[in-house]
Amino acid sequence: MTALILIDVQRGFDDPYWGKRNNPDAEANIARLLDSWTGPLVFVRHDSTTPDSPLRPGQDGNRFKPELDRAEPDLVFAKSVNSAFHGEVDLHAWLGARQITDVVLAGVQTNMCVETTARVGGNLGYRVRVVLDATFTFDLEDLTADQLTRATAANLRGGGFAGIVSTDDVVRTPRTRVPRT
Numbered sequence: 693m694t695a696l697i698l699i700d701v702q703r704g705f706d707d708p709y710w711g712k713r714n715n716p717d718a719e720a721n722i723a724r725l726l727d728s729w730t731g732p733l734v735f736v737r738h739d740s741t742t743p744d745s746p747l748r749p750g751q752d753g754n755r756f757k758p759e760l761d762r763a764e765p766d767l768v769f770a771k772s773v774n775s776a777f778h779g780e781v782d783l784h785a786w787l788g789a790r791q792i793t794d795v796v797l798a799g800v801q802t803n804m805c806v807e808t809t810a811r812v813g814g815n816l817g818y819r820v821r822v823v824l825d826a827t828f829t830f831d832l833e834d835l836t837a838d839q840l841t842r843a844t845a846a847n848l849r850g851g852g853f854a855g856i857v858s859t860d861d862v863v864r865t866p867r868t869r870v871p872r873t
Contacts, residue, residue, distance in 0.1 A: 704753025
């Protein structure tokens with residue numbers, strides 16, 4: 693069974709605080725994933741501990757983006773580190789209890805929380821696929837967001853952590869919805 697995990701799709705990433713981003717189609721692709729998804733669905737929120745972060749709890753930026761309003765996730769939880777496997781919920785145990793062996797990841801930031809979650813998931817033995825066109829990131833130091841995204845794809849594929857897929861690849865694959873527990 694396969695779960696879709698949407699990571700940090702939060703309003704705070706629209707704040708100029710982050711700088712220049714890439715992939716303006718990411719939110720539309722996330723919405724397409726949600727519209728077609730029938731398997732287990734997980735939303736992960738980043739609760740920043742940095743005082744000036746737009747992702748701090750209690751700030752409007754901590755809320756999910758409106759694209760996620762259309763779905764009813766099976767699990768919603770927060771984290772304050774990069775990997776969704778290290779949050780308020782033991783994601784590994786939750787997935788295992790439901791016999792979920794495959795995860796599809798999308799969200800923000802490509803080279804931070806999405807990549808870290810993919811690496812940990814791969815190390816834990818999950819078949820991980822990252823929907824690269826349903827992620828975005830920001831320029832960092834002397835690298836552009838597009839360069840960082842290409843590096844993430846190479847790191848994940850080359851390191852054997854995850855496959856890289858497109859939204860079209862995922863929406864063409866039928867899924868079976870499982871009851872909530």
